[in-house]
Amino acid sequence: MGGDEDDDGIKLYPSSGELPPPLRELLEEGEEVVAVARSDLVGDEYGEKHVVLTNKRLLVLNERLEYEVPLSKITMASLRSYINTCVMALDTDEGPKSVVVFTKARLKAFENLVSLINNLVVGKIPYSLLKRQLLKRVKAEAERKSSKAVLLRLLGLLKPIAPLLAATIVVAVAMRLVNLIPPYLMKILVDEVLTTRAHVEKLAQIALSLLAVNLVNTALGTLNGYLSTKLNVAVANRLRYKVFSKLQELSLSHYDRFTSGSLFSRVIDDVNRIQWFMTGSFNMIFINAAMIAFIGATLVTLNPWLTAIALLPIPIAILGSAIYRRLAARYYHRLWRRWSRIVSIVSDAINAAILVKSFGKEPTFREKFSESLEEYERAQMDVFKFEQEIWPAVGLAFTASNILVWWMGGLQVLSGAMSLGSLMAFTSYMWMFYTPVFSLLENVKSLQRAAVAANRIFEVLDLEPEVEERPHARDLELGGEVECENLWFTYDGVHYALKGVNLRIRAGERIGLVGPSGSGKTTLVKLLLHLYEPQVGTIRYDGVDVREIKSSSLKRQVAIVLQNPILLDTTIAENIMLGREDASPEEVIAAAKAARAHSFIMRLPEAYDTEVGSRGSRLSGGERARVALAAALLKNPKILILDEPTAALDALTEEEVTEELERLTKGRTTIIIAHRLSTLRFVDRVVVMDEGKIVEEGAHEELLRRGGLYKKLWEAQLKGLTRMSAAAVSEGYAR
Amino acid sequence: MHADNILRELKMLDPRHVRVLEARLDEVDVEIEGRVYCGVRPRRPFPYSYPEIVIFYRDEEELGMLRDYRKLDPRSRELLERVLRIIYFMPRVKKILGVRSAKGKYEWRVVTDKGPVTFYTWSRCIRLLRDGRLLIRDADGRVYMVEDPEKLDSKSRLYLSMMM
Numbered sequence: 067m068g069g070d071e072d073d074d075g076i077k078l079y080p081s082s083g084e085l086p087p088p089l090r091e092l093l094e095e096g097e098e099v100v101a102v103a104r105s106d107l108v109g110d111e112y113g114e115k116h117v118v119l120t121n122k123r124l125l126v127l128n129e130r131l132e133y134e135v136p137l138s139k140i141t142m143a144s145l146r147s148y149i150n151t152c153v154m155a156l157d158t159d160e161g162p163k164s165v166v167v168f169t170k171a172r173l174k175a176f177e178n179l180v181s182l183i184n185n186l187v188v189g190k191i192p193y194s195l196l197k198r199q200l201l202k203r204v205k206a207e208a209e210r211k212s213s214k215a216v217l218l219r220l221l222g223l224l225k226p227i228a229p230l231l232a233a234t235i236v237v238a239v240a241m242r243l244v245n246l247i248p249p250y251l252m253k254i255l256v257d258e259v260l261t262t263r264a265h266v267e268k269l270a271q272i273a274l275s276l277l278a279v280n281l282v283n284t285a286l287g288t289l290n291g292y293l294s295t296k297l298n299v300a301v302a303n304r305l306r307y308k309v310f311s312k313l314q315e316l317s318l319s320h321y322d323r324f325t326s327g328s329l330f331s332r333v334i335d336d337v338n339r340i341q342w343f344m345t346g347s348f349n350m351i352f353i354n355a356a357m358i359a360f361i362g363a364t365l366v367t368l369n370p371w372l373t374a375i376a377l378l379p380i381p382i383a384i385l386g387s388a389i390y391r392r393l394a395a396r397y398y399h400r401l402w403r404r405w406s407r408i409v410s411i412v413s414d415a416i417n418a419a420i421l422v423k424s425f426g427k428e429p430t431f432r433e434k435f436s437e438s439l440e441e442y443e444r445a446q447m448d449v450f451k452f453e454q455e456i457w458p459a460v461g462l463a464f465t466a467s468n469i470l471v472w473w474m475g476g477l478q479v480l481s482g483a484m485s486l487g488s489l490m491a492f493t494s495y496m497w498m499f500y501t502p503v504f505s506l507l508e509n510v511k512s513l514q515r516a517a518v519a520a521n522r523i524f525e526v527l528d529l530e531p532e533v534e535e536r537p538h539a540r541d542l543e544l545g546g547e548v549e550c551e552n553l554w555f556t557y558d559g560v561h562y563a564l565k566g567v568n569l570r571i572r573a574g575e576r577i578g579l580v581g582p583s584g585s586g587k588t589t590l591v592k593l594l595l596h597l598y599e600p601q602v603g604t605i606r607y608d609g610v611d612v613r614e615i616k617s618s619s620l621k622r623q624v625a626i627v628l629q630n631p632i633l634l635d636t637t638i639a640e641n642i643m644l645g646r647e648d649a650s651p652e653e654v655i656a657a658a659k660a661a662r663a664h665s666f667i668m669r670l671p672e673a674y675d676t677e678v679g680s681r682g683s684r685l686s687g688g689e690r691a692r693v694a695l696a697a698a699l700l701k702n703p704k705i706l707i708l709d710e711p712t713a714a715l716d717a718l719t720e721e722e723v724t725e726e727l728e729r730l731t732k733g734r735t736t737i738i739i740a741h742r743l744s745t746l747r748f749v750d751r752v753v754v755m756d757e758g759k760i761v762e763e764g765a766h767e768e769l770l771r772r773g774g775l776y777k778k779l780w781e782a783q784l785k786g787l788t789r790m791s792a793a794a795v796s797e798g799y800a801r
Numbered sequence: 802m803h804a805d806n807i808l809r810e811l812k813m814l815d816p817r818h819v820r821v822l823e824a825r826l827d828e829v830d831v832e833i834e835g836r837v838y839c840g841v842r843p844r845r846p847f848p849y850s851y852p853e854i855v856i857f858y859r860d861e862e863e864l865g866m867l868r869d870y871r872k873l874d875p876r877s878r879e880l881l882e883r884v885l886r887i888i889y890f891m892p893r894v895k896k897i898l899g900v901r902s903a904k905g906k907y908e909w910r911v912v913t914d915k916g917p918v919t920f921y922t923w924s925r926c927i928r929l930l931r932d933g934r935l936l937i938r939d940a941d942g943r944v945y946m947v948e949d950p951e952k953l954d955s956k957s958r959l960y961l962s963m964m965m
């Protein structure tokens with residue numbers, strides 16, 4: 067299945083002309099089409115079905131109506147994903163129903179659709195509110211699609227540097243116009259001095275003029291270089307700053323989606339491309355247009371006839387370069403593929419050095435590397451050979467027309483119809499004329515490319531942070547009460563990590579959160595900190611919706627220590643001071659002591675001034691965890707969230723940290739996630755999660771008595787311990 | 802965790818009740834609140850950012866912390882500084898004579914307040930401290946300090962900027 071890139075498979079609020087024909091008759095009075103998603107499969111054949119969401123129903127059309135269900139009967143929509151295909155399914159009052167199958171190319175479209183449906187049926191978001199949000203999105207997208215609008219917007223973005231841009235253009239044009247003077251002086255020299263042997267005094271004048279032209283030219287050249295460099299930096303910095311501050315603003319969910327740096331490298335590439343365009347091609351458009359006008363006029367005044375001959379090879383060259391471009395794309399693409407293969411091998415070998423070395427794979431890598439180098443070399447040779455074939459042909463056309471000009475012009479000079487000086491000037495100008503013509507053609511192409519790049523940058527700039535702080539969000543002094551209501555959350559749109567979590571935590575209550583790996587514990591606490599926006603449901607602090615609370619206010623009062631804490635590439639002291647920037651050195655030490663980090667820190671020669679390396683790589687996992695814990699403790703937060711704070715610690719240190727935590731969390735709302743249940747001995751209540759749901763909660767003894775999942779987890783841990791001690795005992799007997 | 806609550810654990814010492822009696826290489830004998838401890842090792846928790854803070858250790862045991870050791874009586878301070886100068890030995894770079902690449906490393910010839918030295922570094926070897934001072938770490942892990950890069954002569958500055 068082809069399909070152009072712009073086709074994203076879903077249309078929000080389509081105009082009536084865009085509706086699939088049979089739908090128009092099916093709509094009832096007052097029914098609005100919210101979205102039409104198109105599948106690319108019908109069964110196991112390529113084909114197309116329309117899945118239509120209205121404010122009342124969901125319909126599936128394939129030529130005619132195939133299935134319909136009122137929204138009121140849907141309990142939830144979901145996606146199941148396979149290797150190439152995905153299926154959209156519904157839970158309805160009449161039972162589960164698989165609605166439509168499509169390839170992964172349409173996954174995004176149907177993710178959108180599913181989230182719309184769930185917002186309405188699970189989230190019970192009022193339709194009017196949803197509509198307002200969607201219409202806003204539709205408008206922004208439409209604006210992004212028009213390339214003229216994109217260029218205007220790009221120029222708008224660069225408005226502050228417009229004077230600089232204008233100055234650069236003026237100087238560059240002036241420089242090139244000055245360059246036009248010498249051939250004219252030569253004409254005078256030949257016609258009025260050399261051939262007539264009169265006006266000898268003019269010789270000196272002309273020589274001096276040439277010198278002056280040269281001086282002016284050099285001065286302009288220097289100025290031009292200075293201005294271009296300045297422009298270069300200004301453009302790049304403006305764009306980079308914009309993009310970077312946007313990236314910081316984005317939600318984590320965007321980062322998850324654009325995995326492995328593709329977003330970042332793409333944006334950086336695009337910024338470079340635009341920088342290149344703005345400083346290289348944009349002003350050249352003006353310069354080239356000016357040059358074509360000036361030189362063209364000069365040529366015509368010198369000799370209109372010869373001008374016509376001189377223009378002849380231009381269409382041939384244009385044709386030639388069109389052919390060249392089409393063929394070159396193949397060769398160059400291959401070259402680029404080979405190159406990126408080399409880059410990826412190198413970056414693998416470096417980034418995954420531990421892995422490569424621990425599996426002893428260095429020879430394999432070396433071999434792969436030299437193989438790809440050879441391939442690259444071959445591709446490069448092919449490019450070279452290809453270039454050798456096409457350009458001589460085009461060159462021939464120019465040589466032919468050049469000879470023709472000399473011949474025809476020579477005849478005219480001999481017949482006295484044209485002066486020798488004019489002919490010489492003409493040929494000089496003729497060569498000067500070709501350059502801006504081709505350069506202008508190039509400029510138009512790079513204008514198009516820049517528009518594409520700009521479009522992608524705007525796509526990033528237009529990303530709305532999903533975690534949206536309402537405009538009237540406010541500072542809130544937290545009391546410590548937290549409540550989750552019906553939280554549904556998915557990272558990828560397919561698999562739900564949380565499925566309707568309800569949890570109430572009283573102010574000052576200490577909660578232990580346990581459950582099998584992947585049950586959604588970390589996800590739940592990330593949502594509490596509003597790092598992600600749940601698809602459905604609400605989180606409230608002291609009864610206030612988290613979306614109504616300023617993010618800065620929330621982050622000041624809620625501290626979280628993540629499961630695998632990452633540190634910043636700076637000193638230990640500064641990492642701890644992330645908790646509170648104005649902390650005194652005594653407080654830093656005190657927090658480190660509480661987190662049982664002080665003694666290992668003091669063993670380092672540079673102690674708290676030690677740099678931890680990128681992501682904290684110079685510390686061990688357990689040391690990192692304790693530094694992160696110290697930062698959280700330094701914050702003295704109203705609410706403390708610890709995601710397996712002791713997982714990386716040895717049993718002794720764990721015991722110490724647990725004791726310290728017991729003391730420090732008294733009277734503070736605390737959520738501790740732990741696999742080792744012994745660390746939870748001081749919590750007021752244990753909450754057990756399984757597969758995205760809370761399955762049990764209560765005090766330790768109560769849960770044991772109930773005999774559910776908690777008891778199983780508890781017994782499994784006990785069994786491990788008793789086995790060990792049993793083994794120790796029997797070994798003792800054997801001796 | 803209220804600040805004063807945790808700060809109590811720090812065992813802050815009153816400089817008026819601390820006397821350094823003797824200094825031996827990297828150890829001191831100190832009298833703290835009337836008790837004499839021998840073989841005590843002073844350590845700086847923040848050797849660069851707060852060099853005035855000192856914690857006394859006897860083996861692994863923390864005896865207490867001085868917020869500013871300079872507030873000790875002059876004799877004690879003199880003795881303590883003698884030990885600190887050894888523990889925190891750090892040449893200050895006065896002039897860089899040359900940096901050239903040699904066998905994948907960089908060879909530096911510099912003049913320090915302790916005399917001229919030649920050392921080798923890897924390419925990422927300069928650390929910028931918050932207050933503008935620079936640390937140069939050589940391939941053996943030794944550190945040299947540049948107190949005020951702006952005050953160096955222009956050639957030294959050029960070498961530095963080349964390596965940053």
Ligand SMILES: Nc1ncnc2c1ncn2[C@@H]1O[C@H](COP(=O)(O)OP(=O)(O)OP(=O)(O)O)[C@@H](O)[C@H]1O
Nearest residue numbers: 322557558563582583584585586587588589590629
């Ligand atoms: N960034 C992510 N992108 C996509 N899926 C994710 C992401 N993080 C977690 N998941 C998925 O969400 C589900 C819940 O993960 P979560 O990290 O909340 O589990 P957990 O209970 O904390 O597990 P563990 O005890 O192993 O830490 C898992 O199925 C996991 O694969």
Ligand SMILES: [Mg+2]
Nearest residue numbers: 587588589629
């Ligand atoms: Mg987890």
